[in-house]
Amino acid sequence: MIAKGQYNDLRIIKKTESGLILTEGETEVLLPYFDVPKNAEIGDNINVFAYVQKDGKLIATTKKPLACVGDxxxxxxxxxxxxxxxxxxxxxxxxxxxxxxxxxxxxxxxxxxxxxxxxxxxxxxxxxxxxxNFVEVEEINLEEGDEVSLLVVDRSDLGYNAIIDNKYIGLLYTNELFELLNPGETRKGWVKKIRVEGKIDLSLQTMGYGHILDNKDSILEELKYSGGTIGLGDKSSPEEIYSRFKISKNAFKKVIGGLYKDRIIAISDYEIKILVDHEAE
The missing domain is CATH 2.40.50.140 (Nucleic acid-binding proteins)
Known part of the structure; x- marks a missing residue:
C-alpha cells in the first residue's frame, strides 16, 4: 500500500498525457510531468511524496515537504x-x-x-x-543522560516545552538556561530526569562525568590560549560563565574544583590561573 503523507519508493509503469503512472504493485498514482526528473524511464524506481488532494485523488510529487505525517x-x-x-x-x-x-x-x-x-x-x-494528544507518555524508551534532539515548542511558567526525538515532550527549566530560546528552534539536549508520571526534565548540557572531562580540556585550552589566566572564578556570575564556556556555574565550579585538587590551577573569587608547572604541557 502506498503510504499517504509519506515518502514512497515506486516503480514507473507507464506514461500518460498528464504524467507518469507509478505503483508499489497494488495501487497506482500519478506523477505530473512538471515533477518528473530528467531521464526518468518506464521500469525505473523513483522516490516520491504521496498525498490525497482536495478532490480525493492520490497524487505524487518529487518536491520535498517540510514535514511528513507522523512528524x-x-x-x-x-x-x-x-x-x-x-x-x-x-x-x-x-x-x-x-x-x-x-x-x-x-x-x-x-x-x-x-x-x-x-x-x-x-x-x-x-x-x-x-x-x-500525540506524544508518547506511557512507554518512554529513554534513560537519564541520553543525548536527544529537541524542537522547542513554547514557553511555560517554568521554562520551555520541547519535543524530544519527534516522539516525547519534556521541559527545559528557565533557571538552568542562560539564553532565550525561540519556538521552532532545534537543539541538541540531554535527558536530565524521567519522573514517575512520565514527565521528562531536559538540559542543554551533557550530563555526568564525561561532561566534566570535556569541559576540563576546554578550560585548560582556554587558559593556555589566554596566557594562563582567565577572569572567572568562584564568585563570577552564571551569565559571565555561560557566555565564555556555555556551561552552568555549577558545572564550571565542578571542573575548576577538580583542576584545583589536581594542583593544575589556583582559584580566587574572580580569577583562575594555571600553575607554572603546567604552563608548557
Whole structure:
C-alpha cells in the first residue's frame, strides 16, 4: 500500500498525457510531468511524496515537504478562515488545521509547532497544535543522560516545552538556561530526569562525568590560549560563565574544583590561573 503523507519508493509503469503512472504493485498514482526528473524511464524506481488532494485523488510529487505525517514541525500560517487555518508545507498544497485541532486560535502570519496526521474521514493530511494528544507518555524508551534532539515548542511558567526525538515532550527549566530560546528552534539536549508520571526534565548540557572531562580540556585550552589566566572564578556570575564556556556555574565550579585538587590551577573569587608547572604541557 502506498503510504499517504509519506515518502514512497515506486516503480514507473507507464506514461500518460498528464504524467507518469507509478505503483508499489497494488495501487497506482500519478506523477505530473512538471515533477518528473530528467531521464526518468518506464521500469525505473523513483522516490516520491504521496498525498490525497482536495478532490480525493492520490497524487505524487518529487518536491520535498517540510514535514511528513507522523512528524512534529514548526510551520507558518498562510491563510485562515472560520473553519481553520492553512499552513505552508513547502508543497503546492498547504496543510489544513481545523479549528477543533487548534490549541489556541491561529491567524495568518503566525507560526506554531504542529503534529501532522491523516484525517480519518478522507485520508487527507491535516495538522494539530494539540501536541499532548500525540506524544508518547506511557512507554518512554529513554534513560537519564541520553543525548536527544529537541524542537522547542513554547514557553511555560517554568521554562520551555520541547519535543524530544519527534516522539516525547519534556521541559527545559528557565533557571538552568542562560539564553532565550525561540519556538521552532532545534537543539541538541540531554535527558536530565524521567519522573514517575512520565514527565521528562531536559538540559542543554551533557550530563555526568564525561561532561566534566570535556569541559576540563576546554578550560585548560582556554587558559593556555589566554596566557594562563582567565577572569572567572568562584564568585563570577552564571551569565559571565555561560557566555565564555556555555556551561552552568555549577558545572564550571565542578571542573575548576577538580583542576584545583589536581594542583593544575589556583582559584580566587574572580580569577583562575594555571600553575607554572603546567604552563608548557
Amino acid at each position: 512534529f514541525a514548526y510551520l507558518t500560517v498562510v491563510d485562515d478562515n472560520g473553519d481553520g487555518a492553512f499552513m505552508d508545507l513547502g508543497l503546492d498544497k498547504d496543510i489544513f488545521v481545523p479549528s477543533r485541532e487548534q490549541k489556541r486560535p491561529m491567524f495568518k502570519g503566525d507560526s506554531h509547532v504542529v503534529y501532522l496526521l491523516l484525517d480519518e474521514s478522507n485520508d487527507r493530511m491535516i495538522a494539530s497544535s494539540k501536541l499532548l
